[in-house]
Amino acid sequence: MTASTRYTRHSFYVLTENSLTLVSVVLFSIILLLAIIGPTIAPYDPLTTNTASSLMPPSALHWFGTDQLGRDICSRVLVATRLDLVIAASAVSISFVIGSLLGAICGYYEGFLDWLIGRGIDVMMAFPLFVLAMALVAALGNTVVNIVYATAIINIPFYFRLARAEINVRRHSGYVEAARLSGNSNARIILTYLLPNALPTLVVQISINMGWAILNAAGLSFIGLGVRPPTAEWGIMVAQGAVLVIGGQWWVALFPGLALMIVVFCFNLLGDALRDIVDPRRRT
Amino acid sequence: MGNAQALLAIDNLSVEFRTRTGLVRALDRVSFDVSAGEIIGVVGESGSGKSVTAYTIAGILDPSAHITSGRIDFQSRDLLKLGGRARRQICGRQLSVIFQHPRIALNQIRPVGLQIEDVVRAHTSLTRAEAQRRAFDMLEAVKIADPQHCMQLYPFQLSGGMCQRIMIAMALSCNPRLLLADEPTTGLDVTTQAVIMDLIQELGKKLGMTAILITHDLALAAERCDRIVVMHAGQVMEIAPTAELFRNPMHPYTRRLGAATPGPVSDISELDIVPGSVPDLRRQNLPPCRYAERCERRIKECDIGPVPRVAVGRDHFVACKRAL
């Protein structure tokens, strides 16, 4: 049995033996699907207001009810899937690329550069990260793109440390020495030998990070940063529904909140499953 | 086996483990006796079930273990039928264990003196001061220089050999009748090995204690044990007094083992490796004799019916249908 067949077998085994993992994989596919076709299957236009039917509870006509401006919440939640996922995915991709490269370089070259960047990362991590994100959005300007950048920046340390540790450990091993002696450039060694080996651990981190990035972005928009009305985004929808909860109109805030919970839960489970595939010793 | 003088009598012991990948039939009808005062060796490759046997006696099997048959008679009680409290009264008091890798077998963040005291106070009603005194005495007994200072140290501050002495001190602190030593010298350097084994033998004699030595090192067993039980894949293959076993091995496996163990003057090229490997104990279709598939003396009868235990001499038993 070749290594890749064994790996596939093992992955399949992990994904199916635990029903919860299977659920998360199915759920993830559904979420992805909704992100892609959401706007097309939404029953109503998410932006059309209709004050006559404002604040109607969930019914056959409006599955999730309507908000203060009469907009259909179900459509808005569906449409927001794409935006929230795109924000999170962009942020995570940026932080993954920058963090891993930085970490790989520092882990490989060591020395002063490593020390300097390491100290910089330490200073970054000395801030409570959500607070730092707030400050970054305030500093860069209150736009959606800056939410992405802010979330990306605060996630860089995780990839940096992971990549640095993985590269640093393997840096002095036999095959790296051999590659260097046979004339490979340092860049080539990092990109083709070292980083690919660190990839499994990094991918696990990505999945776990996605959930966290979504929470972060939603938190920022909840406090009024980045996304402006009338954009449909889960965080801002919860904020709009927050004042209504005291009055008992729970549906405006709950459904976007539920969407957030389900999506983050799904990514966390997926991350656990990926971790089991990559490193079964750390199962809980 | 019915040896009335036996301190410990294991009869027909079978143990299974429920694992993610299947049911592991770790022990298959293991039986042997241990007489008072002797040192008996249980030898075999890794996976032979020797540690599982020891853990079953000591009652520290994994929760996934399932004892499917057998009894272990110790001081006229069946250990397998004892409840938790009765167990705790025996373990550490009448019956003690020492493990391999002594440094990690000790509590890293607790001073070793306190750990010995814990054992003493668990089984006696000594006061704190008296237990402390006893711990001190035990450290002296295991020949640790400056016991007073050592008592306050932590395991990570001690060498492997010293940690094993501490373990021995803990295990022997309540004068047990029987000591189970699970690979006590693996991982130690040769000199320390000899020192530790000397210590065990000496203290054993002084306290009138019986010992079961579990090891994969046949030479060590040959040196230190009065009798040897040879195990393979969860089954007992042969039992004999040491000299007899080496002079006259009757089981094909024992003979191979003897040839496989490097002696001080044998050449590497003369090393006769035992062919094949231990069968996968999760298989449904394991043959009655689990050595059959590796055996050069295999016959049709080996696959039919259970393997009998044949007495081939004074105190010498072999589980084979076609013994040598």
Add this chain to the structure above:
Amino acid sequence: MKPSRGWFAAKRIVSAVPLVFGVVAATFLLTRLLPGDPAAFFTNTPGAGAAEIAEVRHNLGLDRSLPEQFVIYLVNLAHGDLGQSLISGQSVAADLMERLPASLELTVIAFVLACAVGLPLGIFAALRPGSIIDHTCRIVSTAGVSTPVFVSGLLLIYVFYYLLGWAPDPVGRLDPYLNAPPHLTGLLIVDGLLAGDLNSTLSSVKQLILPSATMALFALAPLARMMRGSMIAVLGSEFIRTARALGLPRRKIIMTYALRNALLPVITTLGMVFSYMLGANVLVEKVFAWPGIGAYALNALISLDYAPVQGFILLMACLYVVLNLMVDLIYSFIDPRVGLAE
């Protein structure tokens, strides 16, 4: 033994100093990035001429070079001057000190709650695998980690205030019809007790329940998960097996042998939990209209009043550095291997 540990502690404290300096510098840089020209903001006469704006800019020191501004900033910091808030007209330092007790009360109680519930939950889940407690623990931790803190806050309000009517109006720290006790510490519970004012003490406790429960839930999830995982790992380790084999009583094995070892990794995660809680502060204060420093900074942010934001970030970061330091120091005194193992 002691000298080695003391040495470690000293080294750790010393290493925090450059970190604080880095934090100060980073905060300065961040706020220099803030958009908008504060000088134009300050001149409120419409159609103010360039000369007037330049004069205001000179007064604020914004026409100096960046390094000069940094030195001015440091000097001001040394005097405890964090600038002025445009909204309140007061010094930012005074504002923060006024509102800090509210956040502290909330966070400390939430932390105590989270530990009091989360740690035993994790421990019992590990001791009884597959039981109801175990399943509860796993569900609570997974759900807790996946739920945004503002959603759980709103859920709690809906269930306990609207549906069940058990909780009071989520309108702040005290029943609006009651007078606050004389200000001694700023912590309403303490002040109320010291003044013998049971009414306001009780009211402030009642008002605290939902917000601190929300924060506690948030912190509970990672704590319970960590405790459970650590306990399971320790219970399966070699030295526990030795303890069982030597017949130590069950209570001793769990309390003295297993628990002490299992708590060590949990203590190291406390720093991370604090970080999350300090961040969640802002969100919880918004949901419950809690007059703490998070709400203060948020208001300032939305109103483009940047001095309070800068002060807030600085305060949070310093708090976090100090908290982490304390956790590390506590850990070094509990784990004998620190500074001793080679």
